[in-house]
Amino acid sequence: MSADSLGAQHVSLEWDERGGVTVHMDGAPQSHVQPDDPTLLVFEYVQHLALAIDAMPAGPLGVTHVGGAGLTLPRWVEATRPGSPQIVLEPDEALTELVRREIPLPRRHRIRVRPVDGLTGLRALKEDSADVVVTDAYAGGRVPAELAGTAYAREVTRVLRPMGLGLWNLADEPGMRWVARLVATVATALPNVVLVATHEVLKGRRFGNSVLLASAAPLPLEALRREVARAALPTGLREGAALTKLLAGAKPFGEEGQQSPPPPETGRWRAR
Template sequence: MSGGTDDGGPRPGASRYLAGLGTHATISPDELVPGAYVLSIGGSEQSHVDLAAPRHVFYAYLRRIANVLDVLKPPDEPLRVLHLGAGALTLARYVQASREGSPQVAVERERELLGFVLDQLPLALGTVLETRIGDARWELADLADRAPFDAIVLDVFSGPGAPSHLSHRDFYAEAAALLDRDGAMLVNIGDDPPLTLVRSQLAAMRTVFREVAALSEPDMFEARFPGNFVAVGLQVPWPEGWSDALIAAGPHPTELRRGVELDALAGSGQSGRLDS
């Protein structure tokens, strides 16, 4: 689907019933940020979109993902991005705003949600985005003809109820096969203490990717608070300068751990590919 229109905006308090989830989604104006909107599902805030300034990314974990996208290639070069979990398409809008014309694909399981978002929060003119309805993992096999991607963003995990078929080593291996040699797997992992999901996903990624790093607030690494980690998986050595750049980019404070620094969270076993 190529870009929509910048005209208009959502109706105040627009709502749609999501049959697959058995609850309603609503889109409401952000009263503190003119031109910005909040997507809520079942009364819980899920996404923030600034139509007036799409390079403004409100949530800290999404900002950290956006920062990794920024360092993947020189500025203004297009990025081929696969989004698994569409939400309000905040990152797809960011990529279009920062790297105009980048070819992107978004996979969303809830048909009603994707249609609602596109109706109420249209994409910027010129956006090159293919949207697909389906399960994040099962769609991977049908995306081989779109590969390779520079980045795959997975944003479906939240707490211990994560789908087992997405939280498995095999899923990461299948996703890695769609990445370019220098491409990055970016995973948002929301969790509560003792961070069981975070630990399992970092461990699974370390069996597939040569390099795995985690970004979050420093206190999160103590495993005493609920919050979000951004996991980064690479098939090449960690690029020089990335750590300093990602920490400096914030949001502040941001801590980055990789290699043996992650052993406390991901275990101290094999940290590279199983077949390396």
């Protein structure tokens, strides 16, 4: 294995014996790319983002990504829905340059990376311009506060088409109280919401990631249930009464939001 570094260990790329590469940010693994097979998704939360998109109607989709890193999901969308116009909002220009150089994008892709933060970048996009908006951005292992507030949720709603889907990659402690407040926040703008995560995370057994799906239109629940049932990892869909129970007493964040809890030390991801 070899690694290419950028800056003072802010970003590094670690290659494995199978030809894949893991992008580490601030010492933590952030994403994995398999250059010769972009449909191979290693991280569980990326698999869950993908299954949500798989539940949408066939054909190209206009996708806006808030957060870029290794561009794993944009590569997957290009491979599974060729011709999809995609915009990636990634403020770290040095990171994008490193990824483009060491893990080149496929030929004839329609992925455009803009060096701007998520909220600023969304405000510059046209109304009703995206079928999907994916929020997968972390700083120091935490979702930034500005991506968790009502101001951001309104911008996602404005950019989405009427039948569009908003996706959030979220990380929280057992109990999922921050996630509950984030879901309540998003629901003020996009009222149809569900969560997808591994059973361990949904049962509160460990710190981990969940994916929020939100839309102004009814979600394709039957298609989502099928995708969840055939997921490679033991995966669940929290909806209906179970989701209402999670949200009980959860107050939406304000305009500026609140950052997600810090990740635990390595080896302490399970609840005691």
